[in-house]
Amino acid sequence: MSTNHKTPAVTDARLARARHLLVDLDGTLVRQQEAIAGAAELLKHFEGRYAIVSNNSTHTAPGLAQRLRRLGLRVPAERIVLAGELAVRQLVSEQPGARVMMVASPALQRYARSLGCDLVQSGADFVLLALDMQFSHARLALAVNELLRGAQLVASNADATHPGPHGRVVPETGALLAAVVAASGVRPLRVTGKPAPLLFEEGLRCLGARAEDTVVVGDNPLTDAEGAGRLGMACVLVGQAPGAVAPSVAGLFASSGPAQPVEETAQYRLSESTSKVWRSVRTEVS
Amino acid sequence: MSTNHKTPAVTDARLARARHLLVDLDGTLVRQQEAIAGAAELLKHFEGRYAIVSNNSTHTAPGLAQRLRRLGLRVPAERIVLAGELAVRQLVSEQPGARVMMVASPALQRYARSLGCDLVQSGADFVLLALDMQFSHARLALAVNELLRGAQLVASNADATHPGPHGRVVPETGALLAAVVAASGVRPLRVTGKPAPLLFEEGLRCLGARAEDTVVVGDNPLTDAEGAGRLGMACVLVGQAPGAVAPSVAGLFASSGPAQPVEETAQYRLSESTSKVWRSVRTEVS
Incomplete structure (x- = not known):
């Protein structure tokens, strides 16, 4: 067992090269009342170089930052881009x-x-x-x-x-x-939400980042991967999606302990099938 | 102005020939809190020879009979066939x-x-x-x-x-x-509901009627007319649907007073467009 408190090394080549990260929230970093294994490590590794870009439409950024803090994830509110808030800003402007x-x-x-x-x-x-x-x-x-x-x-x-x-x-x-x-x-x-480009564009803007230096991390091929692709960004998928590199973000690090057990796939299959309705x-x- | 208290004559040739009637409820006889013009006349004319056949799924037949009585329509509960009740009976059996x-x-x-x-x-x-x-x-x-x-x-x-x-x-x-x-x-x-044949079949059964002697009266081409057609029954449409013979059942009688004003068509157009989703x-x- 490692006693090393440093953030373990990233194993994915795309992540290792990435200057900035746009990270999905639900299913990638958190699952309702809990942080997902590896979430804290990922954010620590990319501290100051990531934004959370989420289709969440119930929270505001400050409210969500508070909720994430309770789950052990310290994320500045100004680095959280949410579909609900953005839809409102868009309409008002x-x-x-x-x-x-x-x-x-x-x-x-x-x-x-x-x-x-x-x-x-x-x-x-x-x-x-x-x-x-x-x-x-x-x-x-x-x-x-x-x-x-x-x-x-x-x-x-x-x-x-x-x-x-x-x-x-x-x-x-x-x-x-x-x-x-x-x-x-x-x-x-x-x-407003992913895969439309607006949310990712807002994430890039708040990071002062360019698409070509930025990698999207998410769990949904039809929102995260498709949205990333439209802006020419690479996407690293985790979870149960076809093409996912690991069952959770913990799998993106070299020394994150034993492999995660593969979770039930219903949630992902569902997201895929129902997303098609709205494609x-x-x-x-x- | 006529002072004749007898039920006025039916003008539609199919209705005039019909031995039995299967009548739709919402949009044909009632609209939420009110009876539609001509509803009482139609039921009186076909007294003992009609059943109400409705996709209603909130009421039971006795409850609906009571509601109709409050609207001035006396319909025996045993002549009311409802999609909700039928769905339950079907599943239980x-x-x-x-x-x-x-x-x-x-x-x-x-x-x-x-x-x-x-x-x-x-x-x-x-x-x-x-x-x-x-x-x-x-x-x-x-x-x-x-x-x-x-x-x-x-x-x-x-x-x-x-x-x-x-x-x-x-x-x-x-x-x-x-x-x-x-x-x-x-x-x-x-x-369970229309246009599937089960509801109409149940209506025919409770009347002891044959499809060829029976006419469906309704307001929706995709439930009433389509369902009737599947069982070889004629269908007289009222309301705003293409092919409707009158804006309301009042128009099916010779001396029912001045023509009804044409109502807004949104309700019908809606039913048609959304029905397609489930066709x-x-x-x-x-």
Whole structure:
């Protein structure tokens, strides 16, 4: 057993050459209530040279930084780029004064208000859909009828699930979006999250990094790898995806102990199959 | 103005020849909290010779009979065939002893229990999805994780919406199904409702009627007309659908007063566009 407290060496050649890192969050660094093996090592190794780039749409960057700290991961808030926040900023800057119905977490709604966004329950110009753990039939009905009345639909992200605790999945914005689209017949004008380039571009900007010196680390071929590829960035996949180099980020280091047991693959297979449903939307909006 | 209290004459030739009627409910006879013009006349004209055949999955037949009575429509409960009840009866008779997670109205759950159905919150063999006005992210998560664990999915119906009051739509089972399918990747084994033939067959049985003597009256080409056609029955459409003979059932009678104003068409267009999403599923299961 090693007593070396230094960060162990990176084994992947692409990572070893990378100047900067854009790192996915759910399924790569954390799984709901826990940090994934190797997450702290990866962030330590690339300290000051990484940004977290996530389709998360419930948290704000400061709130997420706090949550990560509780899981033992110290990440500066200004190095966290989130699809939910970015969707709000995008809408506020492009459509100042627009009336917006948000189906979203309380944190994201507070964030929108802090940017001067005019949040309404009726007569909306836009319906902004993000992951809403209080999603209900009543909220679905409100949103759908606003869309039928003429409001336009924007969504933070199109992931159908993210990995939850105990091998379970958590339904994501994409699942809610499926219900909204089915009932309204209205397709989203834009989906902000990966694989669209905006999130990665924001990550590069906040690092002052260039795509050619930057590697994406993630667990989803259809968001992380595809998004990276569109900007010409290399992508190192972990998890159960085809082409993944290790079952978790711990496997990216030389001396990280015994190999991780291979986890159940349902979560990944799910992400892949359900992502396909939205692939056309994502492609349209990218 | 006529002072004649007799039921006015039917003008549609198919209706005039019909021995029996299978009548759709939402959008044809009622719109949430009100009876549609001409509904009482139609039922009176065909008294003892009609059954209501509806994709409704929240009510039971006795509960619905009571609701209709409040709207001025006296319909015997035994002449009401509902997709939700039928889905439950089908499952209980084909899979006696199965463990069933229901995402459905309290009334439909009570009905299932009354038939001896073993309702569970985990370890389900089947997830039975119907319209659940208490649908929430938490219920979605429960159902999706049961499906990923191996439970099979059955659905009462696949309508994405039904007409609500004040020109609004009410999201239906099909919209919830879209979310469940997106997040689980699991497609329903069976969808009981129209246009699958089961509901119409049950209607014919309870009337002792033959398809060739029976006419379907409805407002949706993709459920009512398509389902009727599969069994060789004629279908008279009302509402805004292409091919509709009148904007409401009132238009089926000679002396029903001035023509109804043409209503907004969004509800129908919606039903059509969203029904398409599920057309393949319906076709598979029919």
